[in-house]
Amino acid sequence: MNTLSSLDEMIAALRCLPGVGPKSAQRMAYHLLQRDKPGALRLARALGHAVESIHHCAKCNNFSEEEICALCRSPKRDASLLCVVEMPADLLMMEQAQCYRGMYFVLMGRLSPLDGIGPRELHLERLVRRAQENTCEVILATNFTVEGDATAHYITILLCAQGIKVSRIARGLPVGGELEHVDSGTLAQAVLERREVTG
Amino acid sequence: MNTLSSLDEMIAALRCLPGVGPKSAQRMAYHLLQRDKPGALRLARALGHAVESIHHCAKCNNFSEEEICALCRSPKRDASLLCVVEMPADLLMMEQAQCYRGMYFVLMGRLSPLDGIGPRELHLERLVRRAQENTCEVILATNFTVEGDATAHYITILLCAQGIKVSRIARGLPVGGELEHVDSGTLAQAVLERREVTG
Structure with a gap:
């Protein structure tokens, strides 16, 4: 079977996304081509525009x-x-x-x-x-x-x-905790209880 | 804080990919902008080209x-x-x-x-x-x-x-499959669809 260059290229390009391996990339490509071509075009535009304008x-x-x-x-x-x-x-x-x-x-x-x-x-x-x-x-x-x-x-x-x-900021957060996943109240408390440190 | 329209749009657009929720989309956008702008541009081109050329x-x-x-x-x-x-x-x-x-x-x-x-x-x-x-x-x-x-x-x-x-196509045990490790549904089907063999 002949290779579909633009499909292969699309699948390869999707792998630049973190956490996306060959199987996921293939599934994403098929999904976009089969069910969401407008979404793919929107994504293409958004990527190009973001890379150009965001510093x-x-x-x-x-x-x-x-x-x-x-x-x-x-x-x-x-x-x-x-x-x-x-x-x-x-x-x-x-x-x-x-x-x-x-x-x-x-x-x-x-x-x-x-x-x-x-x-x-x-x-x-x-x-x-x-x-x-x-x-x-x-x-x-x-x-x-x-x-x-x-x-x-x-x-x-x-x-x-x-x-x-x-x-x-205070260790009000659990050990191993990440800011992105903590509730606002805990984070606010941790900021309030910040302690001075020296080198 | 003011919203970054093209970053928000990029994150929203990434959600057209199957299995990508708001957190993953954000992580992908940050990764591309921070570490792989060429990859993002390549993906943008590949998406546009694939949607246009693949039928x-x-x-x-x-x-x-x-x-x-x-x-x-x-x-x-x-x-x-x-x-x-x-x-x-x-x-x-x-x-x-x-x-x-x-x-x-x-x-x-x-x-x-x-x-x-x-x-x-x-x-x-x-x-x-x-x-x-x-x-x-x-x-x-x-x-x-x-x-x-x-x-x-x-x-x-x-x-x-x-x-x-x-x-x-036939249903049965995989090549190299062992009865001990196969699921009972497959085994039952393999017995049901048994074929006559001659010596």
């Missing part, structure tokens, strides 16, 4: 379509507080918990030597520069996983060396 | 970029045999098994009233017309699931009414 905010490093994102531009936020989170989803959880009115820095990951993600890949030098601007306190809200804790510890040493006050 | 073969109903697919055009295939399978992946499995040299008809699904898929949605009238062309025998190779069996039963009634010979 990182120059201040908080979150995804943004503008040079400085709306949150960083807002005059209502407390510029003396800087909260460090791993991912954009964590920032959203913080905002939904309505427990914090300061600024953010999104690491876009966590230290993970096994995956080749070190201080350089996380652009921690940018975080240090950002923290030096006019920040009174940096609140570390990385996950309470091994990697999240290691990241927090590493950042603590970096920032304390610059004489910046650093705190860690 | 159904007029004879076997499989996905094809041409009016009649290469397999249906091949003079090496036995046109007197017509094998009915549920999905293109099943056709590929049949070809890999190298046990069959006839033609195919791909249903692109199976009868599933709960999902709103009846005889009309499967275009069974096209299968009947195709079988009437110059077929000596129709081999039903739908899955041995409840729905696959029901589909095979329905097609049998349709085709037998036209005087067409219909067969079903």
Whole structure:
């Protein structure tokens, strides 16, 4: 049987999605071609448009379509507080918990030597520069996983060396818990009970 | 925080993929934007190209970029045999098994009233017309699931009414299968469909 080049290419391309293996990719391709061609076209457009227009905010490093994102531009936020989170989803959880009115820095990951993600890949030098601007306190809200804790510890040493006050959100979260999956009340309590740490 | 329209749109569009919920879609979007923008662009192109160029073969109903697919055009295939399978992946499995040299008809699904898929949605009238062309025998190779069996039963009634010979691939123990480890349904069916052997 002759190969269908554009079907094969579609299946191969779907495998760039995390957690999608050859069987899932095939199932997705058949589903789209058979039952949801408009969905496939919409996805194609959305991917192209997103890749073209979404960059990182120059201040908080979150995804943004503008040079400085709306949150960083807002005059209502407390510029003396800087909260460090791993991912954009964590920032959203913080905002939904309505427990914090300061600024953010999104690491876009966590230290993970096994995956080749070190201080350089996380652009921690940018975080240090950002923290030096006019920040009174940096609140570390990385996950309470091994990697999240290691990241927090590493950042603590970096920032304390610059004489910046650093705190860690309280371990009100269960050990191994992730911000993305915790309820707002627990998260709010953890922010309230943050403790100062030293390197 | 202001909504990122093109990020939201990307996340919403990813949900057209089967088995992808809101959390997975978010994770996929972050992964693509953060780590694999070329992959996202490749996927966008592949989706657009596939939707544009892939249609159904007029004879076997499989996905094809041409009016009649290469397999249906091949003079090496036995046109007197017509094998009915549920999905293109099943056709590929049949070809890999190298046990069959006839033609195919791909249903692109199976009868599933709960999902709103009846005889009309499967275009069974096209299968009947195709079988009437110059077929000596129709081999039903739908899955041995409840729905696959029901589909095979329905097609049998349709085709037998036209005087067409219909067969079903055998059910039994797999090659290398051991009685001790096979499920009782399969074993019972294997006993029921036992064949006479001579020494």
